[in-house]
Every structure is written in C-alpha cells, then in structure tokens.
Amino acid sequence: MTTPTQATTPAAARTRTPIGAPGRLENDAKGGVGTSPQRPDGALKVTGEFAYSSDLWMDNMLWGVTLRSPHPFARIRAVDIAAALATPGVVAVLTAADVPGRNVFGLELSDQPVLADDVVRYQGEAVALVAADHPEIARQAAKKIRVDYQVWEPITDARAALGHPTWNRLHDHPAEDVELSRSAAAIHPKGNLVRHLKIRKGDPDEAADVVVRGEYSVGMQDQAFLGPESGLAVPDGEGGVDLYVATQWLHVDQRQICTALGLTPDQVRLTLAGVGGAFGGREDLSMHVHGCMLALHTGKPVKMVYNREESFFGHVHRHPAEMRYEHGATRDGTLVFVNCDIYFDGGAYASSTPAVVGNGGTMGIGPYVVPNVRIDAYGVYTNNPPCGAMRGFGSVQTAFAYEAQMDLLAAELGMDPIDLRVRNAMAEGSVTPHGQTIDSPAPVAELLQRLREMPLPAEPDGADIDLRSLPGGVANSTHGEGVKRGVGYAVTYKNVAFSEGFDDYSTARVQIEAHQGNPLVVVHTAAAEVGQGLVTIEQQICRTELGVENVIVHPKNTDVGSGGSTSASRQTYMTGGAVKLACEAVRDRILTLARDRTDAPLDDAALVDGNIVTPSGAVLMSIADAIGEAVIEETREHHHRPTEEIDPETGQGFAHVQYSFSAHRAVVDVDTELGLLKVVELACVQDVGKALNADAVVGQIQGGSAQGMGLAIMEEIVVKDGKIRNPSFTDYLIPTILDTPPMPIQVLEYADPHAPYGLRGVGEAPTISSGPAVAAAIRQATGLPLTRVPIRPEHITGT
Amino acid sequence: MQLSVNGQSRDLELDNRTTLLDALREHLGLIGSKKGCDHGQCGACTVLLDGRRTNACLVLAVTCAGREVATIEGLAGPDGLHPVQQAFVEHDGFQCGYCTPGQIMSAVGMLEEFERGWPSAVTGEVQPAGLTAPEIRERMSGNLCRCGAYVGILAALTDVASRS
Ligand code: FES
Numbered sequence: 001m002t003t004p005t006q007a008t009t010p011a012a013a014r015t016r017t018p019i020g021a022p023g024r025l026e027n028d029a030k031g032g033v034g035t036s037p038q039r040p041d042g043a044l045k046v047t048g049e050f051a052y053s054s055d056l057w058m059d060n061m062l063w064g065v066t067l068r069s070p071h072p073f074a075r076i077r078a079v080d081i082a083a084a085l086a087t088p089g090v091v092a093v094l095t096a097a098d099v100p101g102r103n104v105f106g107l108e109l110s111d112q113p114v115l116a117d118d119v120v121r122y123q124g125e126a127v128a129l130v131a132a133d134h135p136e137i138a139r140q141a142a143k144k145i146r147v148d149y150q151v152w153e154p155i156t157d158a159r160a161a162l163g164h165p166t167w168n169r170l171h172d173h174p175a176e177d178v179e180l181s182r183s184a185a186a187i188h189p190k191g192n193l194v195r196h197l198k199i200r201k202g203d204p205d206e207a208a209d210v211v212v213r214g215e216y217s218v219g220m221q222d223q224a225f226l227g228p229e230s231g232l233a234v235p236d237g238e239g240g241v242d243l244y245v246a247t248q249w250l251h252v253d254q255r256q257i258c259t260a261l262g263l264t265p266d267q268v269r270l271t272l273a274g275v276g277g278a279f280g281g282r283e284d285l286s287m288h289v290h291g292c293m294l295a296l297h298t299g300k301p302v303k304m305v306y307n308r309e310e311s312f313f314g315h316v317h318r319h320p321a322e323m324r325y326e327h328g329a330t331r332d333g334t335l336v337f338v339n340c341d342i343y344f345d346g347g348a349y350a351s352s353t354p355a356v357v358g359n360g361g362t363m364g365i366g367p368y369v370v371p372n373v374r375i376d377a378y379g380v381y382t383n384n385p386p387c388g389a390m391r392g393f394g395s396v397q398t399a400f401a402y403e404a405q406m407d408l409l410a411a412e413l414g415m416d417p418i419d420l421r422v423r424n425a426m427a428e429g430s431v432t433p434h435g436q437t438i439d440s441p442a443p444v445a446e447l448l449q450r451l452r453e454m455p456l457p458a459e460p461d462g463a464d465i466d467l468r469s470l471p472g473g474v475a476n477s478t479h480g481e482g483v484k485r486g487v488g489y490a491v492t493y494k495n496v497a498f499s500e501g502f503d504d505y506s507t508a509r510v511q512i513e514a515h516q517g518n519p520l521v522v523v524h525t526a527a528a529e530v531g532q533g534l535v536t537i538e539q540q541i542c543r544t545e546l547g548v549e550n551v552i553v554h555p556k557n558t559d560v561g562s563g564g565s566t567s568a569s570r571q572t573y574m575t576g577g578a579v580k581l582a583c584e585a586v587r588d589r590i591l592t593l594a595r596d597r598t599d600a601p602l603d604d605a606a607l608v609d610g611n612i613v614t615p616s617g618a619v620l621m622s623i624a625d626a627i628g629e630a631v632i633e634e635t636r637e638h639h640h641r642p643t644e645e646i647d648p649e650t651g652q653g654f655a656h657v658q659y660s661f662s663a664h665r666a667v668v669d670v671d672t673e674l675g676l677l678k679v680v681e682l683a684c685v686q687d688v689g690k691a692l693n694a695d696a697v698v699g700q701i702q703g704g705s706a707q708g709m710g711l712a713i714m715e716e717i718v719v720k721d722g723k724i725r726n727p728s729f730t731d732y733l734i735p736t737i738l739d740t741p742p743m744p745i746q747v748l749e750y751a752d753p754h755a756p757y758g759l760r761g762v763g764e765a766p767t768i769s770s771g772p773a774v775a776a777a778i779r780q781a782t783g784l785p786l787t788r789v790p791i792r793p794e795h796i797t798g799t
Numbered sequence: 800m801q802l803s804v805n806g807q808s809r810d811l812e813l814d815n816r817t818t819l820l821d822a823l824r825e826h827l828g829l830i831g832s833k834k835g836c837d838h839g840q841c842g843a844c845t846v847l848l849d850g851r852r853t854n855a856c857l858v859l860a861v862t863c864a865g866r867e868v869a870t871i872e873g874l875a876g877p878d879g880l881h882p883v884q885q886a887f888v889e890h891d892g893f894q895c896g897y898c899t900p901g902q903i904m905s906a907v908g909m910l911e912e913f914e915r916g917w918p919s920a921v922t923g924e925v926q927p928a929g930l931t932a933p934e935i936r937e938r939m940s941g942n943l944c945r946c947g948a949y950v951g952i953l954a955a956l957t958d959v960a961s962r963s
C-alpha cells in the first residue's frame with residue numbers, strides 16, 4: 001500500500017530527522033472493534049526493524065551521561081568539574097548552575113531539582129551531566145567530577161519520618177521513639193508528609209462478634225521494563241529543541257521540560273520513540289531535561305541511554321507499604337467495620353505519591369460493602385529511592401493486606417473464604433467507603449463463583465513425577481517429599497483513568513481522503529503506545545466508525561493535543577473515546593459532502609465497507625465518491641465525566657470515574673523444607689465491559705498477572721540505609737517463562753453505560769489480584785501467616 | 800577486522816574491548832539485537848554464533864572473526880517472515896517487543912538444537928519425546944519478557960514445533 005502526502009503541517013520547522021525516528025504505521029490488517037486484528041507494528045517488531053529510543057542515531061551526535069549521588073542524604077558543599085571538562089573528547093559538563101529555567105520538576109508537585117543544587121535526598125539523585133563524543137569517554141569523565149558532600153544520616157522509615165511511633169510486631173504498643181519528627185528532620189521544607197487521606201464512615205467503634213487484626217508489609221517493586229530509559233535531543237539552532245524519547249505522557253513531559261529550560265511549548269517538541277515497556281516507570285522524567293540541556297548547550301544532538309544499573313536509579317518504583325488492619329464481623333460473616341492505617345514510603349520526592357495515597361485509601365478495603373470504616377493513609381518523604389507510578393498504583397499494596405484479612409476472618413469464623421467474600425461483595429448500587437455509589441455493573445460475586453467453578457489442575461502423580469513440575473525444578477531439590485499444595489483466591493477493584501476532580505482528557509485527530517479510489521484514514525494522537533496495543537485499538541475504532549479498511553497510525557508527537565497519560569488503565573477509554581468522537585465528526589462531514597451528490601435522506605445513513613449505506617443496507621454511494629478531492633480532518637477532545645475531590649476530613653466524594661474488577665485463583669506447590677515454590681496455575685476472571693480487542697485484553701491480563709505474581713514471590717528492590725543493594729537482573733529477579741504458569745482466563749463483558757463502547761480499563765486490575773492469590777495459596781499450603789511480600793524461602797522455613 | 804553477519808562479510812575497525820553487541824548495533828547499524836542489561840542476564844541480545852545461541856553482550860567482537868553471526872535482521876527470507884516470526888505475530892508473543900528479537904533468535908537456535916538431538920540442561924542424556932510445554936519453558940528460560948508475553952511465546956513455539 002502506498003501512502004499519500006500528509007496534509008497536517010507540523011507546528012514548527014523540524015530539525016533533521018534522526019535514524020530510528022518513528023514512521024507512520026500501516027498494515028494490511030482488517031478488523032474493527034470487537035475483533036483481534038494484527039498489530040500495525042507487529043511485523044516491524046518481529047523483524048528487528050522497529051526502532052526503540054535506544055536505537056536512535058545521528059551521525060554527529062554526542063553521548064550524554066549522568067553523575068549521580070552515592071549518598072542518600074547529604075549537603076553538596078562544592079562541585080569541581082575542571083578535570084572532567086579537560087578530558088579529551090568531552091564537550092560539556094553541566095551542573096545545577098547551568099539549568100536555564102527553574103531547577104525543578106515533578107509530576108504532581110514540583111519538588112525535585114533537575115540537578116541537585118544544595119542537598120541530595122536519595123542515592124542516585126542526578127548531580128551533573130557530561131557530553132562527549134563517545135559514551136565511554138563521557139562515563140570516565142563523569143568519574144572525574146569531584147563533589148564534596150557533607151553526609152547526613154538518612155531517614156529511611158516512613159513512620160519515623162512523620163514522628164509516628166514505629167510498630168512493634170510482637171507487642172501491640174508503640175516501639176521506641178526514634179527521635180525523628182517532621183520539624184526536627186524535615187527532608188523537604190514543608191515537612192515529610194506528602195499526603196494524609198482520611199476516610200470516616202459510620203461508627204468505627206461499632207461492636208462486632210469477631211475481630212481479626214494484622215500487620216502487613218509490601219517490599220519495593222521495580223517496573224524493570226526491558227528497554228532502558230533513553231532518548232535523543234536535537235537542537236534546532238534557534239534556541240529550541242526536538243526530543244525523541246520513550247515515555248508515557250508526552251505533554252506532561254513537555255510542560256516540565258519547558259519550565260526547566262525556560263522555553264515555550266512551541267520551542268520544545270516531543271516525539272514518542274519506540275518504547276520498550278513502561279508499567280508506570282516512564283511517567284516521570286528521566287533523561288528528558290538533561291538531554292535537552294546538553295543539546296542546547298553544545299548545539300549538537302545528544303543521545304542518552306541508561307544502562308541496567310542506572311535504570312534502577314533512573315526511575316521511580318512501586319511504593320513499599322506498611323499496613324495495619326482490623327476487621328470486625330458478625331458471626332454469620334457480615335462485615336461490621338474495617339479500620340486501617342496505611343503508610344506509603346514515597347522516598348525522596350513526591351512523584352505520584354498523592355495519587356497513590358488516593359487509590360490506596362479510597363479503595364483500601366477492597367470490593368466489599370462495609371458500613372463502618374476508618375482509613376488513614378499516609379504518603380511520606382524519606383531518603384529512600386523515590387516511588388511513584390507502577391501498574392495498579394496504591395491498590396496493589398493494600399490488596400495484599402485486605403485479602404489476607406479476609407482469609408484470616410474466614411478462618412476465624414470457620415467459613416469458606418469465597419463464601420465470606422461473596423457475602424460481603426460489592427454489586428451495582430453498593431456504596432464505597434468514600435461514599436460513591438457504584439453506578440455500573442460490579443460482578444464481584446460472579447468473578448469469585450466462576451473461579452471456584454473452573455477445574456483445578458491435576459494433582460501431581462506420585463509414581464511418575466516430572467522434576468520440571470516441582471518447586472526447585474531441575475535443581476533436583478525434591479522428588480515430591482515435603483511438597484504441599486495450596487490454593488488461594490483474591491478479588492480486587494481499581495479505579496480507571498484520573499480521579500478526584502482532575503479534568504482528564506485525550507485528544508485525537510482523524511483525517512480521511514480518497515486515495516486511488518479508496519478512502520484512507522490517518523489517526524493522530526499523542527497517546528503513548530508502550531506495548532499494550534493502543535495503535536491497534538486506534539485503527540479498529542476508525543475502521544468501525546468510518547467503515548474504512550485502510551487506517552494509518554501517525555507517529556505520536558506534540559503536534560496534536562495531549563493524549564493524557566498511558567497509565568491508570570485509561571488509554572482505550574480516554575484516547576479510544578477521543579478517536580471515536582473525532583471519527584463521528586469526520587462522518588458528519590462525509591455525509592454533508594454526500595448530500596451535495598444525492599437527494600436520498602442521509603440522516604440514518606451509516607458508513608460500512610467503504611460505502612454510505614441506508615439502514616436497510618442499500619449502498620447509496622462510495623465514501624471515496626462522497627469525499628472527492630476533499631481532505632477532511634477533525635480533532636476532538638474526550639473528557640470523562642467529572643469526578644470530585646474528596647472531603648479532607650471524611651474522605652467522602654464521587655472520586656473515581658470507573659472501576660475495573662478482577663479475581664484470581666492461584667495454585668502453588670511449596671517445598672516446605674526449602675521454602676521453594678512452584679506456581680502451578682494462575683486463573684483469572686475479569687470484567688472488561690467490552691473487549692475491543694480480545695487478544696490484547698488477554699495479553700494484558702497475562703502480563704499483569706505475571707507482574708503481580710512477581711511481587712508476591714520474588715521481586716524486591718532491597719534498600720538498606722537508603723541504598724539499593726541489588727540493582728541488576730542477577731539480584732532483582734523477575735519471572736521467567738519457567739516461573740510463569742498456565743493462565744486460564746475468563747473475560748466478562750458487562751457494559752459500563754458511561755464509557756465508550758461500554759468498555760472498562762483492563763491493564764491494572766490483574767496486577768492487583770494475582771499477587772494476593774499467590775500469597776494466599778502459600779499460606780494455605782504452609783499454615784504460616786506470611787504477612788510480608790515478597791515471600792522468601794526463609795519466611796517459609798523460618799531460618 | 801572482518802565480521803561475517805547474516806552471510807555478508809563486513810569490514811570493521813574496532814577497539815578490541817568492543818562487544819559483539821556494540822559492534823552490531825553501533826558500528827554496523829544492526830539495531831535489531833537489543834541491549835536489556837549488557838550483563839548476560841536478560842537474553843535481549845541473543846544472536847546465533849556459528850548456529851549456537853549466544854548473548855552478544857558477553858562476547859568480544861574480535862573473538863568472532865572467522866565465525867558466522869546470525870541476527871534477527873537476516874531471518875526473514877525473500878518470501879516473507881521466518882515461521883518463528885510468523886508464529887510470534889499470530890500468537891501475540893510480544894507486547895512492547897523489546898525482548899522479541901532475542902526471543903526469536905533464541906527460539907530458532909533452540910529448535911535447531913532440539914532437531915539435532917541436543918539435550919537441554921534438564922533432560923540430560925535422555926532425549927525427550929517432543930518439544931512439550933515444560934521442555935520449551937526450560938529451553939527458553941534465558942530470555943526475559945517483562946511484558947509477560949510468555950503464554951503467547953509458548954503458544955507460538957508449540958505451534959512451530961508441531962509443524963516441523
Ligand atoms: S543485553 Fe545481553 S543478556 Fe541482556
């Protein structure tokens with residue numbers, strides 16, 4: 001298929017295009033909404049032709065590297081760059097003094113310096129930049145920068161950072177005072193509290209027949225996307241810059257870069273380069289401002305690529321959490337109250353901590369109806385690595401706690417854990433702890449019942465055991481002796497898109513023209529494709545709405561309005577909705593043109609298979625004939641229905657636009673003598689409202705399930721005294737194909753009447769319910785409380 | 800030095816500390832092989848060196864003189880995609896695709912190894928009956944996929960194995 005010239009003119013003159021800059025995606029796939037056509041980037045990805053941000057190239061480019069602080073908390077007394085600058089091959093060495101605009105950035109709060117000025121607040125904070133004609137020269141030169149640090153004692157416990165007593169796990173009374181308080185040891189000028197969310201509903205002192213209490217902790221998880229942070233900044237010679245970068249939200253990056261560079265949006269143009277996974281870790285800036293600073297300073301294109309170790313310091317992680325829950329119920333298993341305290345360790349800078357606290361708090365007791373609720377959720381500054389968005393943000397942590405509590409309560413009541421959940425399950429019309437009435441289907445009970453009905457995997461056959469199916473595998477650590485099987489369930493819900501009064505929107509531009517007698521559509525959004533398949537969805541919506549087969553996906557850039565963030569499971573809903581609106585506007589214009597050519601009534605006409613057809617299916621004319629020589633282009637914004645800020649004292653309000661529901665059943669074999677695990681099967685049932693692309697939905701569920709399982713049993717950034725101890729794939733483990741079990745999946749489609757096509761965001765919920773199900777299965781197999789994840793062998797063996 | 804890549808001999812001037820991966824990516828412009836870790840931990844850089852699966856980030860380019868390097872760029876033929884590539888597309892064996900060139904080269908090498916009767920580390924002397932799911936899992940466990948497309952990868956390779 002050949003492509004016509006593009007009618008859209010860029011906002012500003014572009015610099016020379018680098019090798020590896022994205023092109024228009026086109027393919028011969030067919031299929032609209034509700035089918036699973038092949039991805040337009042599929043062939044490129046399997047042939048190695050698809051270029052990622054780390055593949056960008058310009059012949060005259062320089063390489064930039066970052067010097068980072070080795071200390072979690074220190075004052076910078078002086079920085080001496082002379083030796084680095086004198087290194088042959090080095091073109092520039094920049095420090096905080098060289099930041100052209102305001103030396104600050106941040107997703108929700110602008111609290112982080114582009115380059116540390118006076119104080120470093122975490123190990124790995126950027127202090128200086130080097131550009132050289134070879135990456136190794138740049139790295140060696142960076143080592144010659146001498147930074148004189150006055151090292152301080154880091155604050156590494158979230159409760160201590162607030163002056164709250166640390167919990168003593170053995171006795172239910174405050175542990176020793178650690179003599180740290182907000183005023184005495186503030187990491188930021190306004191103190192160490194980022195956000196405190198309170199929910200007060202009913203009477204938390206209501207009496208209950210049975211009460212269970214537990215303390216839970218969740219370790220720090222890393223997104224560990226496989227394609228490291230990278231990008232290429234190209235100066236335009238007129239004071240502006242083009243940045244090609246792997247990211248999740250081009251326009252929020254642009255805003256922060258403009259502030260830091262002191263430039264206007266038309267001077268800072270962003271294009272989405274190929275993204276090697278994101279999972280939340282690219283929502284904050286990484287090399288963006290640094291690359292632009294070096295490019296503007298040197299007048300040359302500058303490429304920056306983090307290596308794996310730097311990547312562990314170069315993006316925010318999932319917040320570790322400490323949680324204390326108290327559940328009260330009647331004898332028959334009806335929940336009476338839930339009280340909980342949740343501490344999210346946000347690390348040195350806020351990033352999306354406020355939103356994490358918002359999710360963790362408002363959805364902190366799970367998809368259950370409870371009349372009396374007290375929740376206190378805190379997001380805290382410490383000198384640990386900064387934490388922010390990661391798939392399921394805020395909800396992944398609390399699900400481990402509330403689902404463990406439900407199992408504890410079931411055991412206390414002598415009830416089946418599914419029956420207990422079903423008895424208390426939310427349904428359409430239920431009211432959440434933050435006082436929001438669920439106004440679309442909420443099939444919590446059905447998810448659980450369907451899981452229960454799914455056949456269990458076969459028990460291992462004692463006579464002929466395959467080593468590969470056992471914990472420890474071919475390490476030959478057991479032949480079945482000491483191995484116990486456990487089955488665990490968990491259910492969750494998660495808000496979709498941005499909440500709490502944020503005016504969340506996406507923009508889409510859709511263009512149609514006749515090309516060689518056939519209608520051809522170009523869809524242009526700035527919404528980031530990070531692997532999830534949004535580019536396929538954009539094509540499918542255009543095909544369905546415009547009755548056209550050939551749909552080209554324009555490269556994603558800031559020439560079109562914001563697509564919002566590729567996070568919070570929101571892109572199919574938000575950008576998909578925008579594409580639909582733009583298509584509807586284009587369709588109206590096609591019909592207007594058609595009216596010039598026919599007297600037939602067109603009010604009920606539809607666009608199908610390249611034709612304008614009557615409701616009975618009679619062809620009136622081809623779309624190409626209606627368009628003629630015209631090029632029709634429409635741009636639309638899609639805003640979701642408004643949400644409200646929640647009340648600061650009671651936590652009540654219409655906070656979330658939509659919820660996504662999923663449930664998992666995990667079957668795990670545990671070698672109780674060695675603490676080794678084999679997840680035998682991970683089954684999932686999820687309601688997606690409407691599967692726009694069933695294959696992509698299943699892919700999201702599988703990927704999310706694997707990441708949730710990873711947190712339950714293996715993934716943790718180990719931080720000691722504010723320092724990361726395992727920044728490599730040797731020591732930070734993510735699931736391999738061996739660790740990933742079969743995943744039977746059922747997808748339900750209960751339409752949400754408020755959403756485009758009735759769809760629900762998909763990507764996050766399975767990341768939330770899979771881990772707690774795995775943890776529950778291990779508890780069932782071992783009989784141990786296991787209140788911390790990831791669960792390690794020593795937690796099982798007690799050694 | 801001379802490096803034979805995908806059947807073509809290429810002249811190169813290299814620092815002798817250059818890895819095969821950097822030689823391919825930065826000197827020959829063959830960006831299909833990916834750098835996920837540079838330490839032999841992720842498999843994104845997998846190429847075939849004289850037909851054997853190799854992490855290109857762990858090999859110095861100078862040691863590859865006189866040997867044949869096969870990368871993802873050389874896999875598709877004039878008639879279109881290699882069967883493994885095609886199966887990855889059909890079975891959704893990827894999302895972001897960053898691990899995919901390594902997965903596919905690893906799979907091509909793995910199928911070849913199996914064909915020749917090489918035991919996996921697991922199966923020892925005993926040649927397993929066929930490329931069953933557990934066997935494919937064992938043999939592909941050196942390639943990480945953070946998008947978690949393993950179910951699709953397994954389906955793709957089961958499909959290819961059943962056809963060959
Ligand atoms: S880049 Fe070679 S194994 Fe990761």
Ligand code: FES
Binds near residue numbers: 276896946947
């Ligand atoms: S497809 Fe993204 S890492 Fe495998």
